[in-house]
Amino acid sequence: MNRQIVRLTYVALGLVGALVVMTTYWQTWAAAGLADRQDNAIKRVAEFSIDRGLIFSWKPRKRLVRNIERDVEQNTLFLRRYPYGPLAPHVIGYSTVGRSRTGLERSLNDYLTSSNANLSTLVDKALDELRGKPVEGNDVVTNLDLEAQEVALEQLGTRCGAVVVLDPRTGKVRVMASTPTFDPNLVENNFAQIERI
Numbered sequence: 001m002n003r004q005i006v007r008l009t010y011v012a013l014g015l016v017g018a019l020v021v022m023t024t025y026w027q028t029w030a031a032a033g034l035a036d037r038q039d040n041a042i043k044r045v046a047e048f049s050i051d052r053g054l055i056f057s058w059k060p061r062k063r064l065v066r067n068i069e070r071d072v073e074q075n076t077l078f079l080r081r082y083p084y085g086p087l088a089p090h091v092i093g094y095s096t097v098g099r100s101r102t103g104l105e106r107s108l109n110d111y112l113t114s115s116n117a118n119l120s121t122l123v124d125k126a127l128d129e130l131r132g133k134p135v136e137g138n139d140v141v142t143n144l145d146l147e148a149q150e151v152a153l154e155q156l157g158t159r160c161g162a163v164v165v166l167d168p169r170t171g172k173v174r175v176m177a178s179t180p181t182f183d184p185n186l187v188e189n190n191f192a193q194i195e196r197i
Helices: 003-028 031-035 041-050 102-105 117-132 145-158 191-195
Strands: 066-072 077-082 161-166 172-181
Touching: 003 031, 041 077, 145 161, 145 172
Parallel strands: none
Antiparallel strands: 066 077, 161 172
16 A cells, blocks of 8 residues: 555544544533633523522512513523612622622522522423523522611711621621622623722
């Protein structure tokens, strides 16, 4: 057989072998790290396709977060809005497309997105997906007393500081106010200004 053909065959087999090794590496060992990256566009679209659960105050029972439905490039995305703005962003945090999550939005992310599902909710989730319904998250009721939270922020005024009020019987956090504060609705566009706070 011609020596050049044999060499070419070995080179081709070596390249195919390298391709198999690298593909195996990226799909098995490196897959988890790639999937968890913040700049993973597929993951971002999937996360914002979930109708996240709402967050409520304890007293009075008010919705601290709402979802705005937007159609973007044939995908229905649910973006978060905070009707009370700067009243409790240090507790609630924010969930944005470009800036990730903080506060309860981050610590309770699995619960708010129904990622913590058990077998019965997994079946319901699968059936909803087959029907074309968006996945719905679970709601959260905080222990925050919204009226007391407002009073605490008013008393702090423009001074830097924080107020934390606990229920002495249960240890539940009723107020967690901090100044300077920020409006979580503006995080996406004004992050440099908020970062200085």
